[in-house]
Amino acid sequence: MSSSTTTVATTVYHHHLRSHHYINRIVKRTFNDIVSSTSAAVSSTHLISPPIISSLIDKKEFYVTYSHVTRSPPPPPPPPPLEESSGSFTTTVLSKLGLNKKKQPIIPFSLHAPPIHHKETIEFDKHGFKWKDDYLWMNNPIEADERVQESIQQENDYADLYGKSVIKHLQSQIKREKMDTIINLSKQKEEDVEGYQYISNKDSYFRKRLIDGQCHELFKNGKEMFEYLKITDLVSFKFAEDQKHFMYGADVGEETYHCFIKVLQENNTSITLDHIPNVVSIEWGKNNEVYYTVPDHLKRPHKLYKRILGSNQPDELILDEPNDSYFLDLVKSKDGKYIFFCSNSKTSSCVYSLRLDDPDQRPKVCIKRKENLEYYVEHNGDSFIIFANIDKKDLSIFVAKDTLENGSIEDLEPLVPTDDNINIRDVDVFDNKLVLCELHNSSPRIRIISKNVQTGRFDAALSKSIDFPKTSTLALGINQGFSRKTIRAYCCEPLIPSSAYDIDIYTYDTTVHTPPSIHGPLALLPSDYTCQKVFVQSKHDPSIQIPLSIIHHRDIKLNSLNPTLIKGYGAYGTILDTGYDESDLPLLKRGWVIAMAHVRGGGEMGRNWYVSGKKEMKKNSILDFVDCAEYLCSSGYTSNNKLVAHGSSAGGVLMGNMALSYGHLFNAIVAKVPFVDILTTMMDESLPLTIHEYGEWGNPSTDKQTFNTILSYDPYFLIDKKNKNIQLPNILVTASLSDIRVPFWQPMRWVAKLRESLLLQNNNAEQRNPNMDCYSSSKQSKQPIILLKIEDCGHFGPKGHEDHMDAMSFETAFMIKSVSDK
Known part of the structure; x- marks a missing residue:
């Protein structure tokens, strides 16, 4: 990346759909990228928090995926409080249907029967296996099927009733605690980004020039081309080399992104020059050139164009990727000399290089595509x-002349060989230094590799490692400039939002700056808590030890009485974050233990760790999570009556299995936008992710073994196999109406089928005992509470601060109430 090109972004929600892929890649932060926002509230105008800056200014990042759309875990919470917009480009689905206006009388929750939905049976026969599905109709368009509308309304009414009659006061208390907790960033030393700092308040976004303090307003709520756009819709800013032209991407609704191109004016404002609708990745070329990708009808970025600003010529098609398994991405080199176009699948990649100072050059393939080479x-x-x-194997680093074209691995010179249990997460390339941000045995560190003065090449033998706390999240800063001597890194710990580190990459001296201060009811003192990482011995494979991060107050006793939350994900090589999570704070304040199970399928221990938890070995993720849950109980941290499991998105595979096969271990389960309908989804190629994700789950349509493997752990089909003698835990499920990763009807189908199964089970019991009323007060108290909240938002929940706080406090109150009832 050129030192004169800058990318900045505000808050954005993770662009990947349901999958993260293991292989790390250099990523130019586009407007689809995640922002690690610290939480709570920030009063008045403030410098953007370090995680935001480190994630968004134009830099490369190794990321655990290369697809643009994945079923990923929800990102950190939305930013500090923002005023809600009075209108939006897309009228919300619930408002349009009038579903959010219906009010139900408040009656005791224990007297209210849970929703039971309409059945419409369809028979299937695949690979010799026959089954019936009664709830596939829930996939019908909402506007066209009143039954879908009614089911959504019934589920939300039932969940609202629980909220108003069971946890109302607890939820209000938790919400107030969160609203009253303030993160103060004003005293934090910010990173100098090419002589500028980036500043935001609740409705505006600025750039400040450090040499004279001059500020330019880059964005203001309600004053842009699309008046409904607000800061929470923005996902990146990219400045051209002249530092006057810039472009930003914005979510205009339902994860459709537009690019707006502007130029700064002398009066400290800016005007709009151009607008490109429906884009995915954007990047500046030389001068007034803009490169961008566009999606097809399945949201797959498949075409790459170049636009010359001010030209009357149509945009030039640079690359067209017809294969439905491949996603296009683009990234600019740090030195600004090249743009790389990446065509990626789950099992292979092909990178095209284009030298920007040669207007006649066409994209050249660096290394020819080869299966299993990424x-x-x-x-x-x-x-x-x-x-x-x-x-x-795990990632290795090679070098080759930049004249390389249609090459192979044999044409490359090894630079840094692969190593066991290492996952390179991010890389920054400088003139004489190669900086790696990586996990070593699941713990973060920075490794600095120097050039050999005799050969002029980077030499792995000339390296220095700097370790960080084992339970923390580490990110490189912007670090622009090819010849810089000091780099910025940010370390986020469970009770510390972010600490800035300046590291001299020649002397290795490290300066730690004062972290943000936290004030309010959830301002917990880090010294009162302990954060540790243990390795749990697998009961199913003697060679496997599972990393388990544990956070708790130093004064707790190992008497099995501590309420405990265990989180898990275990898919796509994704790292389960161990940094600051504001949703944990009300629990820690109340004496809870927080645990994070880094199960196979994730990337914490390298590629083999990921591979051994995918496709035919997916059950390893499930077994690892069970081993970690049992460890917490056997070690005295908690007991099954005090243990709650939490998983999101693809982590819903774990949650569905915990509920139906290991329910005796848990008091409650929270499954947020869970992927619990795997087989049906992976046999439907009309859905956005199915074809692209065959590399993660397999293709059950064509492969019988894959079909049977998914069938054995698919939560939707596990309902038919669950042990009737094991009590289900309480279950809270969430879904989102505008979710293109996990469509709302998938969790809704799972809940509908699960409720029907419980009703049949209760009816059978009633037949054996005619005096039993399956929905009487006494009976209901013994039945698990199963709630489904269907929200009018996207995969990562509400953007508005108030709505976000409502959702988070409901979830927290549900967990606390479930445990306190035992």
Whole structure:
């Protein structure tokens, strides 16, 4: 990336759909990228928090995926309080249907029967297996099917009744605690980004020039081309080399992104020059050139164009990727000399290079595509730095002349060999230094590799590692400038939002700056708590030890009486975050233990860890989570009556299995936008992710073994197999109407089928005992509470601060109430 090109973004929600892929890649932060926002509230105008800056200014990042749309875990919470917009581009689905206006009388929750939905049976026969599905009709368009509307209304009414009659006061208390907790960033030393700092308040976004303090307003709520746009819709800013032209991407509704191109004016404002609708990735070329990708009808970025600003010529099609398994992405090299176009699937990649100072050059393939070879490219001097996973191993780093075209692995010179239990998360390339942000045995560190003065090449033997707390999240800063001597990194710990580190990459001296201060009821003192990482011995494989991060107050006793929350994900090589999470604070304040199970399928221990938890080995993720839950009980942290499990998105696979096969271990389960309808989804190629994700789950339509493997752990089908003698835990499920990753009807189908199963079970019991009323007060008190909240938002929940706080406090109150009833 050129030192004169800058990318900045405000809050954005993770663009990947339901999958993260293991292989790391250099990523130019586009407007689809995640922002690690600290939470709570920030009063008055303030400098953007370090995690935001480190994630958004134009830099490369190794990321655990290369698809633009994945079923990913929800990102950190939305930003500090923002005023709600009075209108929006898209009228909300619930408002349009009038479903959010219906009010139900408040009656005791214990006397209210849970919703039971209409059945419409469809028979299936695949690979010799026959089954019936009664709830596939829930996939019908909402506007066209009143039954779908009514089911949504019934579920939300039932969940609202629980909220108003059971947890109302507790939820209000938790919400107030969160609203009254303030994160003060004003005293934090901000990173100098090419002589500028980026500043935001509740409705505006500025850039401040440090040399003279001059500020330019880059964005203001309600005053842009689309008046409904607000800061929470923005996902990145990218400045051109002249530092006057910039473009930003914004979510205009339902995860459709538009690019707006502007130029700064002398009066400290800006005007709009151009507008490109329906884009995915955006990047500046030379001068007035803009490169961008567009999605097809399944949201797959499949075409790459170049636009010359001010030209009357139509945009030039640079690349067209017809294969439905491949997603296009683009990234600019740090030195600004190249743009790389990446065509990626779950099992292979192909990178095209385009030298920007040669207007006549066409994109050239760096290394020919090969199955199970995934690679990404940077540029340094006269060489390509290539990051590749050779022979399905962990990432290795190679070097080759930048004249490389249609090459192979044999054309590359090894630079940094692969190592066991290492996952390279991010890379920054400087003139004489290669900086790696990585996990070593699941713990974060920075490794600095120097050039050999005799060969002029990076030499792995000339490296220095700097370790960080084992239970923390580490990110590199912006670090622009090819010849800089000091880099910025940010370390986020469970009770500390973010600490800034300045590291001299020549002397390795490290300066730790004062972290943000926290004030209010959830301002917990870090010294009162302990954060540790243990390795749990697998009961199913003696060679496996599972990392388990544990956070709790120092004064707790290991008497099995501590309420405990265990989180899990275990898919796509994604790292389960161990940094600051504001949703944990009310629990920690009340004496809870927080645990994070880094099960196989994640990337904490390297590629083998990921591979051994996907496709035919997916059950390893489930067994690892069970081992971690049992460890917490056997070690005296908690007991099954005090243990709550939490998983989101693809982590819903774990939650569905815990509820139906291991329900005796848990008091309650929270499954947020859970992927609990795997087989049906992976056999429907009309859905956005199905084809692209065959590399993660397999193709059950064509492969019988894959079909049977998914069938054995699919939560939707596990309902038919659950042990009737094991009591289900309480279950809270969420879904989102505008979710293209996990459509709302998938969790709704699962809940409908689960409720029907319980009703049949209760009816059978009633037949054996005619005096039993399956929905009487006494009976209901013994039945699990199963709630489904269907929200009018996208995959990552509400953007509005108030709505976000409502959802989070409901979830927290549900967990606390479930445990306190035992």
